[in-house]
Amino acid sequence: xxxxxxxxxxxxxxxxxAGVKVGVGYPGTPSTEVLENFAKYPGIxxxxxxxxxxxxxxxxxxxxxxxxxxxxxxxVGVNVAADPLFTLAYTGVNGGLVLLTADDPGMxxxxxxxDNRYYARFAKIPMLEPGDSQxxxxxxxxxxxxxxxxxxxxxxxxxxRVAHSKSLVEISDPVxxxxxxxxxxxxxxxxxPGNAKLRRLAVEERMKKLAxxxxxxxxxxxxxxxxxxxxxxxxxxxxxxxxxxPEASILKLGMTNPLPEKLIKDFASGVEKLFVVEELExxxxxxxxxxxIEVTGKDxxxxxxEFNTDLIKDKFIAAGLLPAEEAQKEAAAAGEAxxxxxxxxxxxxxxxxxxxxxxxxxxxxxxxxxxxxxxxxAAPPLEAIDxxxxxxxxxxxxxxxxxAVPEMHKKTVAVIGDSTFFHSGITGLVDVxxxxxxxxxxxxDNRTTGMTGHQENPGTGRNLLGQEAPAIDIEKLARALGIxxxxxxxxxxxxxxxxxxxxxxxxxxxxxxxAKRPCALxxxxxxxxxxxxxxxxxxxxxxxxxxxxxxxxxxEEKKAxxxxxxxxxxxxxxxxxxxxxxxxxxxxxA
Amino acid sequence: MRKxxxxxxxxxxxxxxxxASKILAQVGLEAGFDVKMSxxxxxAQRGGSVVTQVRMGEKVFSPxxxxxxxxxxxxxERLESLRxxxxxxxxxxxxxxxxxxxxxxxxxxxxxYPENILEYVKSRCPNTIVVDALRExxxxxxxxxxxxxxxxxxxKRLDLEKEIWLKALEAKVPARFLDVNRAAFDAGYNL
Numbered sequence: 001x002x003x004x005x006x007x008x009x010x011x012x013x014x015x016x017x018a019g020v021k022v023g024v025g026y027p028g029t030p031s032t033e034v035l036e037n038f039a040k041y042p043g044i045x046x047x048x049x050x051x052x053x054x055x056x057x058x059x060x061x062x063x064x065x066x067x068x069x070x071x072x073x074x075x076v077g078v079n080v081a082a083d084p085l086f087t088l089a090y091t092g093v094n095g096g097l098v099l100l101t102a103d104d105p106g107m108x109x110x111x112x113x114x115d116n117r118y119y120a121r122f123a124k125i126p127m128l129e130p131g132d133s134q135x136x137x138x139x140x141x142x143x144x145x146x147x148x149x150x151x152x153x154x155x156x157x158x159x160x161r162v163a164h165s166k167s168l169v170e171i172s173d174p175v176x177x178x179x180x181x182x183x184x185x186x187x188x189x190x191x192x193p194g195n196a197k198l199r200r201l202a203v204e205e206r207m208k209k210l211a212x213x214x215x216x217x218x219x220x221x222x223x224x225x226x227x228x229x230x231x232x233x234x235x236x237x238x239x240x241x242x243x244x245x246p247e248a249s250i251l252k253l254g255m256t257n258p259l260p261e262k263l264i265k266d267f268a269s270g271v272e273k274l275f276v277v278e279e280l281e282x283x284x285x286x287x288x289x290x291x292x293i294e295v296t297g298k299d300x301x302x303x304x305x306e307f308n309t310d311l312i313k314d315k316f317i318a319a320g321l322l323p324a325e326e327a328q329k330e331a332a333a334a335g336e337a338x339x340x341x342x343x344x345x346x347x348x349x350x351x352x353x354x355x356x357x358x359x360x361x362x363x364x365x366x367x368x369x370x371x372x373x374x375x376x377x378a379a380p381p382l383e384a385i386d387x388x389x390x391x392x393x394x395x396x397x398x399x400x401x402x403x404a405v406p407e408m409h410k411k412t413v414a415v416i417g418d419s420t421f422f423h424s425g426i427t428g429l430v431d432v433x434x435x436x437x438x439x440x441x442x443x444x445d446n447r448t449t450g451m452t453g454h455q456e457n458p459g460t461g462r463n464l465l466g467q468e469a470p471a472i473d474i475e476k477l478a479r480a481l482g483i484x485x486x487x488x489x490x491x492x493x494x495x496x497x498x499x500x501x502x503x504x505x506x507x508x509x510x511x512x513x514x515a516k517r518p519c520a521l522x523x524x525x526x527x528x529x530x531x532x533x534x535x536x537x538x539x540x541x542x543x544x545x546x547x548x549x550x551x552x553x554x555x556e557e558k559k560a561x562x563x564x565x566x567x568x569x570x571x572x573x574x575x576x577x578x579x580x581x582x583x584x585x586x587x588x589x590a
Numbered sequence: 591m592r593k594x595x596x597x598x599x600x601x602x603x604x605x606x607x608x609x610a611s612k613i614l615a616q617v618g619l620e621a622g623f624d625v626k627m628s629x630x631x632x633x634a635q636r637g638g639s640v641v642t643q644v645r646m647g648e649k650v651f652s653p654x655x656x657x658x659x660x661x662x663x664x665x666x667e668r669l670e671s672l673r674x675x676x677x678x679x680x681x682x683x684x685x686x687x688x689x690x691x692x693x694x695x696x697x698x699x700x701x702x703y704p705e706n707i708l709e710y711v712k713s714r715c716p717n718t719i720v721v722d723a724l725r726e727x728x729x730x731x732x733x734x735x736x737x738x739x740x741x742x743x744x745x746k747r748l749d750l751e752k753e754i755w756l757k758a759l760e761a762k763v764p765a766r767f768l769d770v771n772r773a774a775f776d777a778g779y780n781l
Contacts, residue, residue: 004619004627029631108630132626132653165653166615166627236653243651309656338710340673341701343602343693345638373636381698544698549637552697565733 005169007162010133011070011100012037013169014140016044019177021067021095024058026051026423027452028074029109030163031102035072036455039464041174048455048464051391051423052077056084056099063097064189066180068144072100075114076390080424082119085153089123090199091189092151092206094180096144102158105279106306109451111371111388113304115280120155120257124203126210127155127257128219129235133167139219139254150206150213155257159279161236161306211258219254220263229321230271232264232284232295237277240312245321259287268293275300275319279307347376349550350520350568353444355491356415357384358546358572359498365413365505366401370394370425372417373450373519381547385415392416392424398439399432409438410505416441418474419449419457426477432510433482440504441512443474444491446519454522478512485511492517494575520568527569528585530562536581543573543582594647595623595748596655600674601666602691603637606737609762610664611642613741616758618646621750626653639670639693662747664740666723667691668707675711683717685743687736689724719743726777732767735774742778752779 005013011034015023023038023046025031039046049055052073059071073081078101085099101119104110120127128143130136136158143154187195214220226247233241234253241250251267253259268274268288276285276297285297300315301307316322347354357377360367361384369375369385370393378385387397398414416425421443432439449455456462461471478486485507489500497515504511529550539558543551550567553560560581562573574582597614601607608629618625623646631640643655657676663684665671671686678684686708695701704710712718721743727736738759745755755775763771 004615004625160630164629239651308654309652338704338706340669341693341695343639345636346694552692
């Protein structure tokens with residue numbers, strides 16, 4: 001039976017069919033839906049961990065206990081998990097272990113672009129790259145086989161376009177995979193230097209065998225065509241190339257670490273002109289050049305951003321592989337078009353973060369930010385965030401600022417979401433206490449992992465399988481870490497929020513403010529919409545500074561306007577209006 | 591049915607473009623085609639500009655539609671029809687939901703929402719169809735079904751049996767919303 005599945009759904013299905021017993025990860029676009037879908041299958045265990053390092057550690061434990069394991073994260077998550085990963089390459093596995101890295105060329109929802117094929121090369125483990133959903137499903141099974149045959153973790157790399165594109169997948173029944181017996185083996189699993197030195201040799205031995213295997217593995221294949229042009233490619237780029245050059249000879253590499261040297265050399269010598277088409281870094285190209293193969297790659301194709309058919313077509317035209325088009329005519333006609341203003345993502349109407357950022361901005365504070373929906377607080381008109389580096393960085397950075405310039409703690413706050421706090425904010429807060437900082441940390445507790453689409457986290461009282469779970473009390477946790485000043489406030493009550501922030505920033509000791517209110521997309525109760533009393537509105541535009549998508553400004557009339565369909569009645573606008581021009585519907589007609 | 595069909599759905603996060611694309615992809619599946627669909631989401635869900643692409647045909651490689659290659663563009667919002675117009679084939683059709691949602695740069699006065707979008711699009715594309723999908727959806731009982739109204743408008747213009755569309759709708763819409771969505775589809779189909 002064929003089904004239309006996204007790459008992520010296909011990976012979940014593949015894991016189920018291949019007998020994966022444990023799935024673990026941390027949500028991150030574009031990887032999130034893998035575990036969400038895997039969790040729906042019977043007879044498996046799945047969980048979100050607080051971060052990727054813990055995810056992989058849970059996965060390693062499950063593998064050593066004998067189960068087949070899938071660990072999922074986005075590309076930047078692998079940075080967090082890199083510490084256990086490199087040593088896992090030494091110990092190897094018991095049950096097969098696949099680490100999914102979902103890379104994001106073009107940064108659709110990421111703070112950087114990174115090509116995690118280098119992690120495979122760096123950690124000395126195999127790397128597989130699917131180009132559509134069917135391949136994604138098959139490669140999970142293959143990766144588990146490789147993992148168990150060669151005693152190694154295997155990385156599976158998707159990109160956003162593979163993860164979030166749907167294509168047809170042949171569905172099969174799951175195979176029955178028995179747990180492997182656990183065996184105590186300190187020489188293999190206790191990586192003290194004496195043991196690690198022996199395993200270091202095993203890693204090299206394994207890579208030699210894997211290089212041999214790579215020569216004949218079915219996911220490395222040739223579409224034989226015209227010998228004038230040969231293209232070596234991997235992942236989604238294969239689809240673009242196949243579409244544009246149906247006649248060309250193509251070597252599609254599904255396994256990109258280690259690369260099949262003989263297969264590549266044979267292919268290269270059989271074509272007149274050789275190109276490598278790969279997104280992001282010249283990972284394949286570099287190796288070819290080391291082997292002395294003449295090839296065109298990044299001279300022609302960019303190393304920045306996502307590829308698409310148009311981009312590759314233009315480059316093939318430039319290289320003379322495709323005829324030039326009447327592109328100029330098209331461009332000239334497009335010149336008359338009205339300018340379409342950009343449409344950046346925004347905080348939703350009723351978003352509880354809005355009140356916090358509005359207040360921080362009005363207090364002119366330096367705000368170290370973090371990763372989540374609330375990063376949007378950096379965009380106009382709120383413009384309340386000064387920094388964003390990675391998950392958990394906000395707290396450490398606020399501490400660093402005041403250590404460098406002691407007065408800064410009186411004008412600095414760190415903001416971090418609840419899920420991100422559990423991910424890697426806790427250790428930052430420990431650091432503030434231990435090293436006696438005075439930082440003020442605002443935990444934006446919207447009771448979910450908002451940005452990736454509402455995953456549960458250790459504070460929500462539910463787990464990935466939908467069962468009730470103990471909810472970790474952030475207030476008690478902060479107190480237990482040694483923070484004396486812990487206050488919980490409603491981020492939509494602006495006066496109180498402002499007062500608390502002012503007090504805590506002025507205090508001569510560290511403090512935590514928990515700005516607690518559910519994500520606007522989660523709460524089902526929607527208040528009556530607000531409306532503008534046009535007589536009272538004097539057109540001062542103060543309400544526009546909230547950046548609420550439901551609030552607009554009528555130019556001719558010089559009056560504010562509320563869209564009654566999208567307004568959820570959070571009431572922030574009424575609080576910032578000095579003229580009482582905004583009232584809730586029902587209020588005024590009562 | 592032509593050899594292949596390339597469709598673009600463009601709108602604003604929260605308008606239901608992704609569900610509409612899933613229904614459309616299901617139509618391709620029910621009709622026996624190879625189907626690919628690209629639905630990049632993440633940050634864009636939060637009121638940003640959203641584009642999904644559906645391709646069907648005997649064999650589909652790229653999940654993305656190239657510029658100038660779309661047989662039809664379904665625009666859920668006026669400004670977005672303008673933004674993605676260059677994807678349309680010269681002889682392709684564009685179906686526009688006549689709704690304006692101001693992006694934040696416009697709300698805060700940093701940019702202008704162009705006034706002559708429909709005139710411009712019509713001047714570039716003879717097959718421009720403008721509908722008030724929101725009004726139709728509200729009349730059917732749920733403003734959120736505007737996406738399916740637009741699918742109905744599209745369905746009328748593609749040579750696939752109506753049965754296939756209804757089957758796809760059944761497969762992708764939660765049962766409790768099915769009646770409203772069937773009505774919305776018909777409303778669009780009969781426009």
